[in-house]
Amino acid sequence: MKVLVPVKRVVDYNVKVKAKSDETGVDLANAKMSLNPFCEIAIEEAVRLKEAGKAEEVIAVSVGTSASQEQLRTSLALGADRAILVETEIEVEPLGVAKILKEVVNKENPDLIILGKQAIDDDSNQTGQMLASLLGIAQGTFASEVNISEGSVEVTREIDGGLQTVKLNLPAIVTTDLRLNEPRYASLPNIMKAKKKPLETITTDDLGVDASPRLTTVKVANPPEREAGVKVESVDELVDKLKNEAKVIS
Amino acid sequence: MSILVIAEHDNQELKSSTLNVVTAAQALGSEIDILVAGSDCSSVAESATKIPSINKVLMADSEAYKNCLAENVGSLIGKIGTNYTHILAAATSNGKNCLPRAAALLDVAQISDISAVVSEDTFERPIYAGNCIATVQSSDSIKVITVRTTSFDSSESEGGTASVETISENTDLGVSSFVKEEVAESDRPELTSADIVISGGRGMQNGDNFSLLEGIADKLGAAIGASRAAVDSGFVPNDMQVGQTGKIVAPNLYIAVGISGAIQHLAGMKDSKVIVAINKDEEAPIFQIADYGLVADLFEALPELESKL
Ligand SMILES: Cc1cc2nc3c(=O)[nH]c(=O)nc-3n(C[C@H](O)[C@H](O)[C@H](O)COP(=O)(O)OP(=O)(O)OC[C@H]3O[C@@H](n4cnc5c(N)ncnc54)[C@H](O)[C@@H]3O)c2cc1C
Ligand SMILES: Nc1ncnc2c1ncn2[C@@H]1O[C@H](COP(=O)(O)O)[C@@H](O)[C@H]1O
Numbered sequence: 001m002k003v004l005v006p007v008k009r010v011v012d013y014n015v016k017v018k019a020k021s022d023e024t025g026v027d028l029a030n031a032k033m034s035l036n037p038f039c040e041i042a043i044e045e046a047v048r049l050k051e052a053g054k055a056e057e058v059i060a061v062s063v064g065t066s067a068s069q070e071q072l073r074t075s076l077a078l079g080a081d082r083a084i085l086v087e088t089e090i091e092v093e094p095l096g097v098a099k100i101l102k103e104v105v106n107k108e109n110p111d112l113i114i115l116g117k118q119a120i121d122d123d124s125n126q127t128g129q130m131l132a133s134l135l136g137i138a139q140g141t142f143a144s145e146v147n148i149s150e151g152s153v154e155v156t157r158e159i160d161g162g163l164q165t166v167k168l169n170l171p172a173i174v175t176t177d178l179r180l181n182e183p184r185y186a187s188l189p190n191i192m193k194a195k196k197k198p199l200e201t202i203t204t205d206d207l208g209v210d211a212s213p214r215l216t217t218v219k220v221a222n223p224p225e226r227e228a229g230v231k232v233e234s235v236d237e238l239v240d241k242l243k244n245e246a247k248v249i250s
Numbered sequence: 251m252s253i254l255v256i257a258e259h260d261n262q263e264l265k266s267s268t269l270n271v272v273t274a275a276q277a278l279g280s281e282i283d284i285l286v287a288g289s290d291c292s293s294v295a296e297s298a299t300k301i302p303s304i305n306k307v308l309m310a311d312s313e314a315y316k317n318c319l320a321e322n323v324g325s326l327i328g329k330i331g332t333n334y335t336h337i338l339a340a341a342t343s344n345g346k347n348c349l350p351r352a353a354a355l356l357d358v359a360q361i362s363d364i365s366a367v368v369s370e371d372t373f374e375r376p377i378y379a380g381n382c383i384a385t386v387q388s389s390d391s392i393k394v395i396t397v398r399t400t401s402f403d404s405s406e407s408e409g410g411t412a413s414v415e416t417i418s419e420n421t422d423l424g425v426s427s428f429v430k431e432e433v434a435e436s437d438r439p440e441l442t443s444a445d446i447v448i449s450g451g452r453g454m455q456n457g458d459n460f461s462l463l464e465g466i467a468d469k470l471g472a473a474i475g476a477s478r479a480a481v482d483s484g485f486v487p488n489d490m491q492v493g494q495t496g497k498i499v500a501p502n503l504y505i506a507v508g509i510s511g512a513i514q515h516l517a518g519m520k521d522s523k524v525i526v527a528i529n530k531d532e533e534a535p536i537f538q539i540a541d542y543g544l545v546a547d548l549f550e551a552l553p554e555l556e557s558k559l
């Protein structure tokens with residue numbers, strides 16, 4: 001079995017992002033960039049499938065600028081076998097990414113495609129579902145457990161009310177939630193080894209995909225600041241404030 | 251302009267999140283249809299007809315839609331969606347699961363989790379864990395949108411007289427099936443629509459200690475939430491996670507107990523009207539956004555709080 005894992009380069013989850021002062025976008029100057037945490041979970045799951053003897057090959061793929069090579073190298077250090085960069089200078093929206101990934105899928109014919117449930121920059125939560133739709137295949141989104149058997153996969157999903165299990169025909173899409181696994185750290189020897197693993201670069205033109213954006217960002221602003229509150233000295237004071245000042249309890 | 255709202259339901263009851271989406275739809279225009287896709291779901295369709303100012307209710311009643319499998323419901327929406335200029339669903343786990351499939355079939359972008367309608371093609375949405383608000387304009391002929399329910403009031407649910415139109419479209423892709431669901435039953439209000447929410451974090455130490463929150467929640471009629479750390483540690487189930495990648499809440503009163511206030515947690519609750527933080531570390535970032543901060547050991551503060559309510 002072959003597993004394809006699309007990964008995205010995003011701002012590190014510890015960075016507190018702010019809008020540029022002219023409100024034309026987010027200020028990412030010098031911000032630390034990382035592998036999207038949900039993609040890390042996706043790579044980990046694929047690598048575990050390989051380690052369990054259920055998958056033969058794990059391929060990481062990213063759509064982005066040449067800088068995304070860094071995150072593909074990280075993916076290789078975490079255990080992916082090879083990587084593909086679909087290089088583009090434009091910022092590709094989830095629909096465009098899904099169209100590009102569809103072409104990669106058609107070339108590679110993976111049995112399972114594991115994506116993150118959301119990229120923590122745009123918080124779109126769309127790409128996996130769109131790719132599944134374009135391919136006409138099944139999806140197990142927000143997965144907290146994945147069990148592969150012959151020709152199918154059972155996915156336990158984190159839903160609003162609790163957990164749901166669905167059975168999907170292969171090939172299928174899985175998108176990861178936080179509880180699916182705890183990703184490993186890349187060891188130094190594996191980081192060194194990753195430098196020698198194959199990383200192929202192609203372009204959207206090679207794939208013949210039109211991934212032009214449909215949305216224009218008119219402005220990006222900081223949300224209204226909350227006014228600083230007060231510290232209360234005791235539970236009595238807290239209850240009094242909530243009753244008589246904020247009037248949120250009676 | 252014609253707008254389609256996707257109803258959120260469990261085949262028996264129309265969920266209140268649908269009413270928040272209707273309010274967002276009303277900000278766009280007045281020709282609003284509601285789609286109820288389910289199985290044996292006529293009581294849901296019936297409730298939907300009572301929402302004032304609805305044009306008509308489309309009911310797709312089939313075994314294929316019973317468990318809201320995204321493959322089937324997504325392609326149904328993709329098929330009937332061509333009749334509309336806007337398609338809206340709540341940004342719930344169902345909405346997030348199904349709607350992008352429909353958008354891809356219609357070859358249009360999805361605008362996720364909108365927090366405001368600026369005009370018929372321009373919307374606000376939080377990005378980067380709510381640290382920025384983006385205003386985006388769509389050039390697509392059909393706008394496919396998920397709605398952040400806490401950003402829109404509920405519409406009225408009684409007084410309307412829309413008719414029900416049955417649609418026979420039966421789209422079963424046959425690639426997926428429902429196996430089981432473990433859904434926690436609770437007498438408490440729903441987390442995302444509760445007036446008061448009290449949440450526990452890693453500071454709670456274990457699941458049993460959440461009983462300290464339950465006593466208070468009982469007295470206040472509150473829902474109980476949690477941080478990711480509390481869920482990951484197995485104190486409480488996943489559906490209680492509040493945050494960027496969990497549930498978004500905006501109650502009148504949010505009480506954070508033993509929660510440090512990471513960006514990802516704040517993303518899910520910082521639009522609450524009044525925020526209380528109880529934490530033993532006076533430097534905890536949660537105090538920077540709390541209206542009332544109590545620096546205290548939660549194991550002393552919570553029993554006292556319960557007794558004084
Ligand atoms: C991709 C990604 C997505 C994430 N999504 C979410 C999300 O949706 N929601 C979310 O919450 N987090 C999310 N996180 C995790 C987030 O970054 C934090 O790790 C998490 O919120 C921390 O939870 P906590 O505050 O309970 O734990 P901690 O940060 O460990 O804080 C525990 C707090 O309890 C206090 N405390 C301890 N003992 C006591 C006591 N006896 N009395 C009083 N106070 C006490 C401590 O002083 C401390 O401030 C996400 C992270 C990533 C990378
Ligand atoms: N540019 C990209 N390149 C590769 N994978 C991506 C890209 N954008 C999104 N994805 C995948 O889709 C998931 C969800 O992203 P999103 O729909 O943007 O929230 C991510 O976790 C990735 O697995």
